[in-house]
Amino acid sequence: MTSQIMIGLECHVQLKTNSKLFCPCPTRQETEEPNSACCEICLGMPGSKPVLNKKALDFALKVALAFNCKINEKFFFSRKTYFYPDMSKNFQITQYEIPVGSNGFVELSSGKKIRIRRIHLEEDPAALVHEAGLLSSSHCLVDYNRSGIPLIEIVTEPDLSSPQEAREFLDELTMVLSYLDVFDFENGTLKADCNLSIVGNERVEIKNVTGKRNVEKALESEAKRQSELVKQGNQIARETRGFDEKSLSTKTMRKKETEEDYGYIFEPDLVAFELSKPEIEKTRRGLPELHSEKAKRLVKEFGIAEYDAKVISGSRFAGNLFEEFAKAVSPKIASVFVSRDLVAIAHHEGKELEEISGRINAVQLKELLVFFEKARINEKTLKEAAIAHVAGGKNPVDFVKENNLFKDAAGSEIEKIVSKILSSNSKAVADLKAGNEKSLNFLVGLAMRESKGKAEPREIKKLIEEKTK
Amino acid sequence: MKVQSVLEFAEQARAGNIGIEENTHKILDKVFAANGMNFFNVISKDLALQQAKELDSRVKQGKASGKLFGLPVSVKDCICVKGIESRAGSRILDGYLPVFDATVVSKAKAEGAIIIGKTSQDEFGFGTFSTNTGIGFNAPKNPFDSERSCGGSSGGSAGLTAFADFAHVSISESTGGSIACPAGFCGVAGFTPTYGLVSRYGLIDYANSLDKIGSMGKTVADSALLLESIAGHDEKDSTSLNEKPSFADEKNFSTKGLKIGIIKDFFGEGINPDVSKIAWNSIKKLEKAGAKIKEISLSLNAKFSVPAYYLIAMAESSTNLAKFCGMRYGAQESLSGSFNEYFSKVRSNNFGEEAKRRILLGTFARMSGFRDAYYLKAMKARTRLINEFRLAFKEFDVLANPTMPVIAPKFSEIEKLSPIEQYAMDLCTVPSNLAGLPHISINSGFSQKMPVGIMLVADYLQEKKLFRAASALEELQ
Numbered sequence: 001m002t003s004q005i006m007i008g009l010e011c012h013v014q015l016k017t018n019s020k021l022f023c024p025c026p027t028r029q030e031t032e033e034p035n036s037a038c039c040e041i042c043l044g045m046p047g048s049k050p051v052l053n054k055k056a057l058d059f060a061l062k063v064a065l066a067f068n069c070k071i072n073e074k075f076f077f078s079r080k081t082y083f084y085p086d087m088s089k090n091f092q093i094t095q096y097e098i099p100v101g102s103n104g105f106v107e108l109s110s111g112k113k114i115r116i117r118r119i120h121l122e123e124d125p126a127a128l129v130h131e132a133g134l135l136s137s138s139h140c141l142v143d144y145n146r147s148g149i150p151l152i153e154i155v156t157e158p159d160l161s162s163p164q165e166a167r168e169f170l171d172e173l174t175m176v177l178s179y180l181d182v183f184d185f186e187n188g189t190l191k192a193d194c195n196l197s198i199v200g201n202e203r204v205e206i207k208n209v210t211g212k213r214n215v216e217k218a219l220e221s222e223a224k225r226q227s228e229l230v231k232q233g234n235q236i237a238r239e240t241r242g243f244d245e246k247s248l249s250t251k252t253m254r255k256k257e258t259e260e261d262y263g264y265i266f267e268p269d270l271v272a273f274e275l276s277k278p279e280i281e282k283t284r285r286g287l288p289e290l291h292s293e294k295a296k297r298l299v300k301e302f303g304i305a306e307y308d309a310k311v312i313s314g315s316r317f318a319g320n321l322f323e324e325f326a327k328a329v330s331p332k333i334a335s336v337f338v339s340r341d342l343v344a345i346a347h348h349e350g351k352e353l354e355e356i357s358g359r360i361n362a363v364q365l366k367e368l369l370v371f372f373e374k375a376r377i378n379e380k381t382l383k384e385a386a387i388a389h390v391a392g393g394k395n396p397v398d399f400v401k402e403n404n405l406f407k408d409a410a411g412s413e414i415e416k417i418v419s420k421i422l423s424s425n426s427k428a429v430a431d432l433k434a435g436n437e438k439s440l441n442f443l444v445g446l447a448m449r450e451s452k453g454k455a456e457p458r459e460i461k462k463l464i465e466e467k468t469k
Numbered sequence: 470m471k472v473q474s475v476l477e478f479a480e481q482a483r484a485g486n487i488g489i490e491e492n493t494h495k496i497l498d499k500v501f502a503a504n505g506m507n508f509f510n511v512i513s514k515d516l517a518l519q520q521a522k523e524l525d526s527r528v529k530q531g532k533a534s535g536k537l538f539g540l541p542v543s544v545k546d547c548i549c550v551k552g553i554e555s556r557a558g559s560r561i562l563d564g565y566l567p568v569f570d571a572t573v574v575s576k577a578k579a580e581g582a583i584i585i586g587k588t589s590q591d592e593f594g595f596g597t598f599s600t601n602t603g604i605g606f607n608a609p610k611n612p613f614d615s616e617r618s619c620g621g622s623s624g625g626s627a628g629l630t631a632f633a634d635f636a637h638v639s640i641s642e643s644t645g646g647s648i649a650c651p652a653g654f655c656g657v658a659g660f661t662p663t664y665g666l667v668s669r670y671g672l673i674d675y676a677n678s679l680d681k682i683g684s685m686g687k688t689v690a691d692s693a694l695l696l697e698s699i700a701g702h703d704e705k706d707s708t709s710l711n712e713k714p715s716f717a718d719e720k721n722f723s724t725k726g727l728k729i730g731i732i733k734d735f736f737g738e739g740i741n742p743d744v745s746k747i748a749w750n751s752i753k754k755l756e757k758a759g760a761k762i763k764e765i766s767l768s769l770n771a772k773f774s775v776p777a778y779y780l781i782a783m784a785e786s787s788t789n790l791a792k793f794c795g796m797r798y799g800a801q802e803s804l805s806g807s808f809n810e811y812f813s814k815v816r817s818n819n820f821g822e823e824a825k826r827r828i829l830l831g832t833f834a835r836m837s838g839f840r841d842a843y844y845l846k847a848m849k850a851r852t853r854l855i856n857e858f859r860l861a862f863k864e865f866d867v868l869a870n871p872t873m874p875v876i877a878p879k880f881s882e883i884e885k886l887s888p889i890e891q892y893a894m895d896l897c898t899v900p901s902n903l904a905g906l907p908h909i910s911i912n913s914g915f916s917q918k919m920p921v922g923i924m925l926v927a928d929y930l931q932e933k934k935l936f937r938a939a940s941a942l943e944e945l946q
Contacts, residue, residue: 040569044792046557047549047567047671051707079788081832085808090791142796263835265784265844268677269669270707 064101535581571671599624646898653922787831
């Protein structure tokens, strides 16, 4: 009998606002210079006071609405007090009693609903830098550039029943973040505290796992560890564990007997905030088309394959890219190029398409696709040029020109090659005429070799078929 | 000797009839000479003289303007002045030089104020007599009797204001009575505004939902002029109100028909009879001048405001004080051990006893298991106590009571008081502070040659009413 697993996630997502949650400092900057984007407020200097960034609130509200949450019309902030060197005030301004949104849900592809307990806004602590690695550094440095960057925390109920389901949930989450344009996929971070238990046993928390893939790996490793313990008849200890990305395993951080006590009080420097019903409705109406609706629309409107439509609607970036390409070439070519070729290039680097968006120039790629549609380049060249563009920063059209990869250069030659191949392989031609398909492939192969890969197999095949009719 | 009013001084200074640098020098000499009175934690001589020079040259250029032009202004230590050590009376902030001016300080400077220094106080405002000083600080002495306290926590501000034989006002701060109490004990006017009327940006927090920056002056008019200069909306303080009050510009008003409620709970038990009598005499004078007097009981406030106040104040302050750990500013210790050990060492060695007491009590009051019974209950009580005031203001323009139950006690007497006995001294000042209502304390007379304060309280944003009533009473004294 396989044991039943329960997983709950607390996801922390940095929001893509220009300024920090409670001060005007920038959230992103040109240089990596530590402690260059901070002020008296995010440094927690005596006398400074927070002022809420309304944009961050708007972003949180959008996420809560997209996840079907009940929006609390009146909410406030609280102080969560604990001592830690990354905390500028030794308390974090967060939301406790009443978050922005609560009681929402996300629907997985199976139709299963994952309940969202709450979505709230809070400030990111500073970053701790261990120069010689976490274990061997004698000291640690603090970089306050991160201090005060807005985060939303999304807390699920323990409704996820496998690491794969957790991954699917996170994919849904990032798709929503992408559509709402509230997350910086290139520079922002997504972290999760993962709670996993085997029904009837104690719960274990894996703290601070960065990225979707690591969450899935951490949960897989933890599920395996716990299952084995249970199988052997051992107890599972209530504890907090950390995930080691190198060994892909979890390790004990601290045993905990009881819940930590943060001594929450209302944040008295911020007033209670009120969102009126019309304001909430306005935001709801202003939400962009989300991915599931978009996938349906793409199939209907462009007649592309369902698989491609699903991949393309998986991120706002891919969707926009497709629609841009589809203005210049057929939806089929555009969709296949985005959902297979570009996605494969990103995956090759271990990334999502959105994460390499900064290296993709839609105008240049569009030009490349036009060449492909007009059959001036073949599929192989298309892929190579795309790789040279994304991985090498090369203009793909220049790449084709410089390497003389245009088919037309060889255009009239192909016919000559085909004629030559046909005349010197009369047995294979006879077999083909007799209906032997293998002979066709044999002849195409020969012609391809002769053209040194510049010709298109489809085109050669067509020529051979015409000439052997 | 009658001291020139702030209004008159600024007028003369703007007209070029007062050499500002010369006057500032003279005043700095006086305050240095009185150093033994402990009114100051820091005297900002260089800043003051530099400002004075600039103002003199502005006069020469014919560009003199500002309500506080050339006026020496002292600032309670807990209010940040850029580049001037600002410690809120605590050793844990040794060496903290704010990189910014508190909004009230920039507003005062913009009106031509000269910042002469940071006045002494109880550490972080945690006291009633300015005797809960931080390690290495001294308690200010009362100018009427140097064996007695100035009151607290804005003790240095009040002592200096009473002591000064020159035009001067002080930017002070009240959480539970820290302006009214020392103003009462030193016989000066202490004006605490409606919560939110004056920006708290740059105030080193005691308890944020209670802290109010206010003013002290020799007269109601002086204190009102300063308050008016520093009040107004500030986008850097989210609790700041969108109000720009004007209340210090009137003269010749009548008290005829003014409805005064006498809070009888604060005239009986626990109040020194002589103090009670002196405050009553003042009220009788107002009645003679046409005011309508009636007794009222605020029984809920009399009973519950002190405990509710201390729970909220300590819960908030215990979180405010968490940031002091020797990492980014202030006192440091030699680096050793884990961060926890280091933080504990810094905090153990540099907080005074009362600060530690309030951190412990405040932390206890907000821990789960106790939070509902203490912190949240106190927050609920606060709403009911405010409602009691709201009802009272349906009937009255202002409410009156003695500011403190006693005259300024001797240091030797204070030593004998337990913390609870000290907290109980705030009985009359805490209710209006907990409710965030504007109030003023002015001198009502003398007992054993020591000043006795009377306190007037008005409804939210009724500073003008308060100013009128207090000015009228001041005239009648």
